[in-house]
Amino acid sequence: xNTVKTFAPLAWRxxxxxxxxxxxxxxxxxxxxxxxxxxxxFLTAWGEASKDATLSLLTGQGQIHAxxxxxxxxxxxxxxxxxxxxxxxxxxxxxxxxxxxxxxxGVVVSEYKTLAVNILGVDPxxxxxxxxxxxxxxxxxxxxxxxxxxxILGVSLVDRLKTGLGRRVILMSQNVDGSLxxxxxxxxxxxxxxxxxxxxxxxxxxxxxxxxxNVKDKIAQIVFTIPLDQDLEPTVADLAQAAPDLDVRSWxxxxxxxxxxxxxxxxxxxxxxxxxxxxMAIGIVNTQLMAVFERTHEFGLLRALGMxxxxxxxxxxxxxxxxxGFGVLLGMxxxxxxxxxxxxxxxxSAFAEGLEMFQGGQVLFPQxxxxxxxxxxxxxxxxxxxxxxxxxxxxxxxxxVEAMRHAT
Amino acid sequence: xxxxxxxxLPTRRNFFSLAGGLTAAGLLIAITAQPALAQDARSIxxxxxxxxxxxxxxxxxxxxxxxxxxxxxxxxxxxxQGDSKALVRFTQPARDAGNATLxxxxxxxxxxxxxxxxxxxxxxxxxxxxxGSDFSYNDLSRSQKVIDDYTHKLLSTKSAGGKKIxxxxxxxxxxxxxxxxxxxxxxxxxxxxxxxxxxxQLGKRVRIMTADSIISLGGRPYPVVxxxxxxxxPGQYTRVTxxxxxxxxxxxxxxxTKSNLQNPR
Numbered sequence: 288x289n290t291v292k293t294f295a296p297l298a299w300r301x302x303x304x305x306x307x308x309x310x311x312x313x314x315x316x317x318x319x320x321x322x323x324x325x326x327x328x329f330l331t332a333w334g335e336a337s338k339d340a341t342l343s344l345l346t347g348q349g350q351i352h353a354x355x356x357x358x359x360x361x362x363x364x365x366x367x368x369x370x371x372x373x374x375x376x377x378x379x380x381x382x383x384x385x386x387x388x389x390x391x392x393g394v395v396v397s398e399y400k401t402l403a404v405n406i407l408g409v410d411p412x413x414x415x416x417x418x419x420x421x422x423x424x425x426x427x428x429x430x431x432x433x434x435x436x437x438x439i440l441g442v443s444l445v446d447r448l449k450t451g452l453g454r455r456v457i458l459m460s461q462n463v464d465g466s467l468x469x470x471x472x473x474x475x476x477x478x479x480x481x482x483x484x485x486x487x488x489x490x491x492x493x494x495x496x497x498x499x500x501n502v503k504d505k506i507a508q509i510v511f512t513i514p515l516d517q518d519l520e521p522t523v524a525d526l527a528q529a530a531p532d533l534d535v536r537s538w539x540x541x542x543x544x545x546x547x548x549x550x551x552x553x554x555x556x557x558x559x560x561x562x563x564x565x566x567m568a569i570g571i572v573n574t575q576l577m578a579v580f581e582r583t584h585e586f587g588l589l590r591a592l593g594m595x596x597x598x599x600x601x602x603x604x605x606x607x608x609x610x611x612g613f614g615v616l617l618g619m620x621x622x623x624x625x626x627x628x629x630x631x632x633x634x635x636s637a638f639a640e641g642l643e644m645f646q647g648g649q650v651l652f653p654q655x656x657x658x659x660x661x662x663x664x665x666x667x668x669x670x671x672x673x674x675x676x677x678x679x680x681x682x683x684x685x686x687x688v689e690a691m692r693h694a695t
Numbered sequence: 696x697x698x699x700x701x702x703x704l705p706t707r708r709n710f711f712s713l714a715g716g717l718t719a720a721g722l723l724i725a726i727t728a729q730p731a732l733a734q735d736a737r738s739i740x741x742x743x744x745x746x747x748x749x750x751x752x753x754x755x756x757x758x759x760x761x762x763x764x765x766x767x768x769x770x771x772x773x774x775x776q777g778d779s780k781a782l783v784r785f786t787q788p789a790r791d792a793g794n795a796t797l798x799x800x801x802x803x804x805x806x807x808x809x810x811x812x813x814x815x816x817x818x819x820x821x822x823x824x825x826x827g828s829d830f831s832y833n834d835l836s837r838s839q840k841v842i843d844d845y846t847h848k849l850l851s852t853k854s855a856g857g858k859k860i861x862x863x864x865x866x867x868x869x870x871x872x873x874x875x876x877x878x879x880x881x882x883x884x885x886x887x888x889x890x891x892x893x894x895x896q897l898g899k900r901v902r903i904m905t906a907d908s909i910i911s912l913g914g915r916p917y918p919v920v921x922x923x924x925x926x927x928x929p930g931q932y933t934r935v936t937x938x939x940x941x942x943x944x945x946x947x948x949x950x951x952t953k954s955n956l957q958n959p960r
Contacts (some may be wrong), residue, residue: 396823398874398895454896457872471871 290601295676298605306670308581309610312574314600316614316671319567323663324622328653332633334690336651341545342538343419344484345407347510349523349537356507357541362391362461365505366533373556376529377511381522384416385511389496393460395440395489397448404444404489411435417512420478420490427452427476437475437493441485444475452477458489460502471500491654513577564663571611571667572674579603579678586682586688594684603679611671615664623661626653635641736847736863739882751776754940755786758828760933770938780951788883797956806956813957829902829923829933841878842872850879859884875901883909885916900926907934913942 302309339398342348351373353366354407368387369377377385389408395400410433415421420439421429430439438456442450450456455471462468472491479485513522519537527535588598594602632650682690729860752775761913770787784795803816831871853860863880867873876896890905890920902925906918919937949955 329847398876398893398901449895451897455874457874459872471870471872 290598293606294598294602296607297601300686301389301602301606302610308574312571312578312610313614313617315567315570315574316611316667317617319570320618320664320667321565321625322620323567323667324562324656324660325625325653326561326620327556327663328626328656329633329651329660330552330556330620331656332651332653334376334549338545338549340419341542343512344480345418345420345488345510346415346538346542346545347512348519349511349513349535350541351509351511351526352507352536353533354532354534357534357536360390360392362500362502365389365502365507365626367510368506369530373526373530373533373641376526377509378523381517381525382511383512384413385490385509386410386413386417387493387506388414388508388510389493389500389502390507391460391496393458395444395448396457396459397450397454399449400447402444402447402486405487405578406458406496406499407437407488407490408493408499409433409490410493414561417510419517420480420484423478424476424478425479427474427477429476430492431488433493434495435475436495437491438472439476439478439490440474441488442477442479443482443485443491445474447486450474454606458491458499460500467495470528472595482493495568528531560663564666568667571671573673574674575607575671576678579675579682583685583690587685587687587692590683590685590690591687596680599683600676600679603675607672607675608668611668614671615668618667619660619664620640626655627628629653646677709832724890736849736861736865738844739849739861740847740863740865740880743882743886743888751944751946752940752942753944753946755938757936757938759934759936761931763931772944774948774950776951782951782956795956795959797951797953799951804953804956810955813953829925829928829931840873841865841880844868844873845878855883855889870872883916887916887918891920912937913940915942 316536334592351366351369353364354363356366376382387410389406391406393404393406395404404577407675409418411421411430412432415429424439425442426441430437438458440450440456445451448456452474454474456474457469458472459467459469478490493506511522511526513519519539523535523537527533539549589599589602590596632652634650746789752773754773755770756773757768757770760769764768768788769785769791771783771785773781773783779798779800781798782795784901785791785793787916793806795806796832797806805814805816806812807814845867848864850864852861854860861882861884863882865878865880867875867877875896876894878894879892881891883889887906887909890903892903893901895901902923904921904923906920907922908920909916909918912919917937917940920934921930921936922934924932949960
């Protein structure tokens, strides 16, 4: 302990004997740590935003279907509207909103093209609370009621069909007796979403859809959302209990791809951080190595003056502790400031079109990740100290004569 | 999406066989009609289609599909009975020979010798505008629609080649599942459909079919060369040429069966 007390001022003074070297190391460490910390929080925010954006399109946080519907979504596995028990469970406070939908495969026909689509019958009043699509109308209007006999198409689908607002398209789908229903629908609105959604989903009124394929009051699914800060699994369990003969699922099992993406995103962040971390580590190691090798002559002199090798090591370790420590502190402050300055959200809408394929949210909200801050900072601090010890040990072990012969 | 996945199933050649074959069979017959007696637009059209319904036919037809990268030519033999039965079998070229299509009412079956399998086309595929050809399934199976589901107006009469031509505008009735904005049909006074123009809902023409050569065949005026052009593809067309035809012939009932489709007698 005494040694440390003696050497601490010495180490501190050593740092400022070569201010340029010290400042360069400080910059390398702080910028490196800043990038790791900021990317960590940025990528996490991106993952969250894409997940939310996708779920709020159509999926919701969970859905209820008739058993077998998800394996083969066709007209024969529809379900009746929710009974009293299920309605009660759906109206419970832990569910934010829910909506019934009809969803059947079909085709849409214009003068120029026939394309396969999914026809969704929705009740606009409840649909608005679970889906973002009603707010994404760019031309015309959304559906007015469950009996609205207009159809809403996506921008991309309208382009491919070469149709437009106010024109008529034909929808076709299999109806209950196995024959083909076809009906003319006026395009009353056009929505703008991801290309996949636009190409694949067309919307009409729920009762219009039910009449179209002649299924009376049957529906294909109930979609529900829950408040942000709430656990999904207990809610799903409650609903499953209220509707034992139906298939209740959370988005994690509905949208396996999204769930996989979500967990992959976590791994991806760590892989990405590992890459950034190694690059930065190489930078720090390099600077530290150079700094210590440069001082072989100096260490020889110290040894000649009677310092023991161990004391030389302690001196170097102390210097690194100060230097890297300050760098790490600086990096943390920088990262914290950056995240704080993005508190209102990082608006990516300027790149929205290019990022559409990632289904990303357009505004990201990076959050502080305290665990990450501490973990990465400590790692870098330790690493910075350790890598300086190895060349220092070598230098300290050289005989003073040998060491002093080194030109600096 | 399973039931609609089969839309993509038929190969290019299947589509050709359906398109060319049935269209040749259906349209050529449809176009042949007795002189229209009634002078209002609907009756003129209906006269033509009524005549077609009574007929049976046996024809050899060549279809040429002109595309920017070349021309394909195929020969087929077709049999029709009334308006609901038609069989088309390709004979040339060798790689297409044996492909056959059977239409029975609203059902359409396709036979491919390489698969040795009969495929029933889903009804939704009937509306497809298929790759390769300028015809669509509607051209053959729904011809009757232009009478039942449209309102008609006689726009003008003109004369060409010494014959009177009625120009009729047909607009889909409200609520009928028809995507076209309108059709303009020209019918010659001797009952031959002279041209059909298809328009989108903004009034822009999408495609046009014309009778390029009308001669007397099998004892009646007959459009032996028909050309379908899509306006969006200038320089490309599909042309069907009737090489020989006989009408009101007796065709054995086994002709229009699935077993005959697969194993011709």
